[in-house]
Amino acid sequence: MIWILLDEYASPASLESQFNFKDPLVDSLKDKGFFVFDGLHSRSDVTIYSVNSLFNLDYSPPVSNFMYATGYLNKSIWVKRMKNLGFEFISLDFQNIGNHNKIENLRIFPDNYSDQVLRGILFVDIFNNLFEKSAMPFDDYNQMVIKQFSRVVRVRRSKYALMWAHLLIPHPPFYRRTNGEINKSPILDLNTAPALVVTKQYTDYLSYGNSVVLKMLNEIPDWKSKTIIISGDHGARMLISPDDPRRRQPFGAIYYPGMDKNKLSKIKYMQEIPFYLH
Numbered sequence: 092m093i094w095i096l097l098d099e100y101a102s103p104a105s106l107e108s109q110f111n112f113k114d115p116l117v118d119s120l121k122d123k124g125f126f127v128f129d130g131l132h133s134r135s136d137v138t139i140y141s142v143n144s145l146f147n148l149d150y151s152p153p154v155s156n157f158m159y160a161t162g163y164l165n166k167s168i169w170v171k172r173m174k175n176l177g178f179e180f181i182s183l184d185f186q187n188i189g190n191h192n193k194i195e196n197l198r199i200f201p202d203n204y205s206d207q208v209l210r211g212i213l214f215v216d217i218f219n220n221l222f223e224k225s226a227m228p229f230d231d232y233n234q235m236v237i238k239q240f241s242r243v244v245r246v247r248r249s250k251y252a253l254m255w256a257h258l259l260i261p262h263p264p265f266y267r268r269t270n271g272e273i274n275k276s277p278i279l280d281l282n283t284a285p286a287l288v289v290t291k292q293y294t295d296y297l298s299y300g301n302s303v304v305l306k307m308l309n310e311i312p313d314w315k316s317k318t319i320i321i322s323g324d325h326g327a328r329m330l331i332s333p334d335d336p337r338r339r340q341p342f343g344a345i346y347y348p349g350m351d352k353n354k355l356s357k358i359k360y361m362q363e364i365p366f367y368l369h
Contacts, residue, residue, distance in 0.1 A: 092178070092318040092368065093244070093254045095307060097300050098138060098262035100323030102131060102340040106297075109327055109337060110290045116301045120321070120344045123308075126355045131343035134362050136325040139164065139186070142257075144362045146170065146188060164188055169365055173253050181243060183236045184257040194239065195232045229259045230266040230273075237303060241310050256307070260300035263329075265292035267299040281329045289329055318347035318368060322361055 106112045117127050134144040139160045143149075146167040170180045170189025182191040240256050260267075264277040278284045278292055304321055308314060323341030331337055343361055347368075358367060 092252070092320075093311060093314075094256070094320040094322070095304055096142075096255070096257045097304065097321070097323055097342065098257065098259045099325065099327055100261060100297065100300065100342040101327040101337065102128070102323075102342055104130065105326050105337040105340050106294075109330060110294050112290075112294045112297075114297075114301075114342075116304070116342075116344075119301070119305060120346075123346070124315070125319075125321075125344045125346040126350060126352050128343040128355075128358070131322070131341055131358070132360045133323075133325045133339045133341050134360060136328055136338035138324050141324040141361075142186065142188075145365070148172075148365060149362070161186065165190060170253075177250055179248060179250055179252040181252055181254040183239055183243070184255060185232060185259075186257070188255065195228075195235060227264075227266050227273075229262070229264060233258050233260055233266075237307070240307055244307075244311050258300065258303070260303065261293055261297040261327075263293075265296040267296055269295045269298040271299055271302070286330055293327065293329065315346075316348060318345075320345050320364060322364075324361075 101109065103114045103117050106114050120127055133141045135141045143160050143164045146164060146169045148168050165187040167189035170191075173180060180189055180191060182188045183194055185193050185195050187193050236256055236258055240254075244254065263281060264279075266274055266277055268274050274292065274295070278289060281289055308319065308321075311317065311319070320343075322343040326337045326340040328338050341361060343364075345355055345364070355367065358364060
């Protein structure tokens with residue numbers, strides 16, 4: 092079982108209404124036999140809560156403070172259940188999930204005391220700039236996930252596995268253009284940038300993400316014999332009000348041999364997907 096999560100990847104309907112963008116990934120995946128959701132929802136429009144709710148098989152995030160939510164995510168009821176069923180868990184994420192260490196510390200959701208203290212000080216941005224490996228840490232992380240996925244997915248295993256890969260695409264900053272070329276002028280402030288520029292950079296980055304995820308899919312040996320989930324964690328939060336429901340409407344697509352599309356169509360929240368898989 093392989094789950095590829097594309098951070099802040101909005102639903103097809105939201106992409107059309109927010110950005111006037113018809114998503115070609117929908118047809119690409121349908122042509123490959125995937126079931127693509129028309130109106131999937133998420134329990135939250137914040138990554139740590141959305142993913143926490145998914146991995147803890149809960150209808151709502153168990154805590155309201157993300158500094159504590161990271162601890163619940165690391166415990167992860169779903170990972171424990173999968174291991175009890177004989178599965179190995181493989182995580183390519185910047186978060187600690189199911190007692191599996193993150194592959195890169197991006198300090199987005201602090202999960203240790205020093206990072207939590209650091210986040211509370213005024214000079215956190217200066218500190219991060221001094222100690223970051225490069226000017227584009229999110230892009231470095233994405234390229235690391237893409238590279239590791241290509242290697243790990245080809246490893247022959249003695250038992251079933253749940254592989255989780257979390258890409259910060261099309262989450263801002265929008266570091267890449269459609270063809271993968273570096274965007275040398277990514278938007279720094281979504282609140283003040285012109286809407287047309289935000290739309291262009293977001294949809295370009297999303298289009299780049301489409302090519303990445305299709306390449307990842309093709310790298311999976313005999314993928315049509317496996318369960319594959321491709322989803323966002325929430326919708327696109329830009330250019331709309333904080334209470335707009337589209338913020339909680341992510342992309343979602345599933346494939347597995349012999350799947351029942353009528354059954355899958357009953358799923359309303361991405362957090363319900365594990366209940367339909369085992």
